[in-house]
Amino acid sequence: MAMTSLRQKHLNQALMRIPRRAESTDRRALAATYVMAGSFSAMLHSTDHQILYGRRGTGKTHALLYLADLIERTGDVPVYVDLRTIGSAGGMYPDGSMDLTSRGTHLLVDTLEAVHDELLNLAVEENGREALLPTLDPLAQAASAVQVVGEVERETTAGDKAESSSGIELSARPVVKTSSGWTAHQESRVRRTGVERHHVVFGPLNRALRGIVRALDGARLWLLLDEWSSVPLDLQPLLADLLRRSVLPAAGVTVKIAAIERRSRFSATAPGGDYVGIEVGADAASAVSLDDCMVFDHARTRSQEFFGQLLHNHTTSRLAGMAALAPADVPTFLEETFRRNAFAELVRAAEGVPRDAINIVALAAQHAHSEPIGLPHVRLAARDWYLRDKQTAIVDDEPARQTLRLLVDEVVGRRRSRTFLIDQLTEEESVNALYDARLLHVLRRGLADKRHPGTLYDGFAIDFGCYVSLLLNGELSVPPKDKGSWLSSARGVPPDGFNLAAEIVDLSQLR
Known part of the structure; x- marks a missing residue:
């Protein structure tokens, strides 16, 4: 039992040591851990x-x-x-x-x-x-x-100066001799001014x-x-x-x-x-x-295969000097590292974003310590990652925060769902900001309404971490429906997985 616990501890520590950013990792190591989608x-x-x-x-x-x-x-x-x-x-x-x-x-x-x-x-x-x-x-x-462009300003100055000598005087400046013995020195100076620009x-x-x-x-x-x-x-x-x-x-x-x-x-x-x-x-x-490659349409197992291989590659790389601890293959790795349903929940929480999967599994491994990662660990980690990273990304963006509050109230609170549709022509900078922060996820692009074929919609889902935090806090008595999501649907995502009549959101009306 002690040996099993020690092995699990090393596996969890390997998950916690996975690099979060590719640019901080050796190129050869990146090649070894890369998974093709x-x-x-x-x-x-x-x-x-x-x-x-x-x-x-x-x-x-x-x-x-x-x-x-x-x-x-x-x-x-x-x-x-x-x-x-x-x-x-x-x-x-x-x-x-x-x-x-x-x-x-x-x-x-x-x-x-x-x-x-x-x-x-x-x-x-x-x-x-x-x-x-x-x-x-x-x-x-x-x-x-580089070339200098701009007007050339020429400045000429003249002055008189008494001279005690006579005859022809050689000078760097033009000299005029007067009959009274004075000499007039004419000085010419050229000053060029302009703006220095690169000229390609x-x-x-x-x-x-x-x-x-x-x-x-x-x-x-x-x-x-x-x-x-x-x-x-x-x-x-x-x-x-x-x-x-x-x-x-x-x-x-x-x-x-x-x-x-x-x-x-x-x-x-x-x-x-x-x-x-x-x-x-x-x-x-x-x-x-x-983004499109990471959404595994109609083949729910492909998403689990991708993330399973990704985590296995990174874990094996972290345990390179401990060959006896490195799992031989992906199924063995998943069986030893996760309890029942926990890995599927991790894939669901990642929303198709590898960096989010790596951060959530690291937090879940931290919660699990020397035990296999269970479903509660994944949900706690997803909530923590949402609160620590995703929510703070828009803390200074009041329009984005307001839009997220309206969507959560309408979609999660009133409709008991997490999927919705927005007209593609809607110019909403706040939606772009939420999409960039991975608080909204595009599940389908260009959905057409048969009654109005000239209008196309994009299908979105609210981030898993957002509503799981509501569930863990007891703010939702009934879990939201997930019928339009590739993350949990038993049949994958059918092309008509969105109810166009019921799931269209008009943000201007919500405001």
Whole structure:
């Protein structure tokens, strides 16, 4: 019994030590713990330019770093850039008083300088890549070219000065001799004033990138841009347009961009019907959504298979030096770690978000200590994670907090459910904020009402942690119905899992 308890304690401690963020983990370890969701990995490894959508915690960074490791193994060259680290967060980018074009161009230059630095490290540290060194200077010159623009102000001053000598005087300044012995010194000074701006010439920049590709001797250059949504929204179309004109046309270069769908703006309409930015589906071949990949339609067991493999991979990695304690396979791991129904409840609480699953299971393992994780542990952990992380994410956003209160009162309180529908055309920033904070989850997109086929709805669910906290606090005498959710439905999620007549929510009317 003591040995069993000790083994369980080590398993729970391994769950508590799972890294919460991919960027803080070694790339090889990330590759070893990565779990493919359906055909997502194959789509991601295509050479097409792609935009990778996903909310925070769905694994965008993990996917890009896994792809970088895979690219290295195949002989290609990955360049990973975290856009949060470009420039200064408190500097010019969010400064709305500065010229938009200047801010966008500075951002492109900073991004290209980051690419230059990564390639320089590769050329210096990796054998066989020395040919890159001569090609990096043209990239640096094209990316950081500066010109002074503005009016040139010419100032001329003149003055008289008594001279005791006579004859011709040589001077750096023009001198005029007078008959009285005085000399007039005329001094001319030119002062140039202007605004210093980065001036990007797309031709040299594109040629520099082609030179880099040639130096790679057949290897492909993969530019992986992470945290796109950290760039101010008004700058995103400009950065996208500059990438479209300089980087995307270069043969032998593939660009992957990780972004939050409702926090991204890749194009803007320009005068004359043209556009500025990247046209998704044309300039970037496709957009892949991790949010959609993590919703396992019509196959409830697939979600459990994914999260079971994910936790098993991480636990095995944590117990690498204790082979006798590491479970041999996923079924053995789940049987030893969770009591009956507890793992299914964990998958339900995760709402398809791997980071939430990792945090909830760590809290549940902490509650369980040296015992297998049970259903009460998972529910307590889901409530704690909701209160500690998700709810605090909107503590300073009064519109989002007010919208969540209205939805909980209406959907959970009055309708005894947790699913609802909102018109796709509804412009609600508070809904976007709740979606970003994983307090609302999209279960279905583009549901049509047969009576009004021109109107499309998105189907949402209120977060599991939100209403389980109400249940644990005794504020709900009857559990909410969950008929529209992929998380608990015995049949999976049927396409018509929402009652269009009963579940549409009009936020303007609620207010």
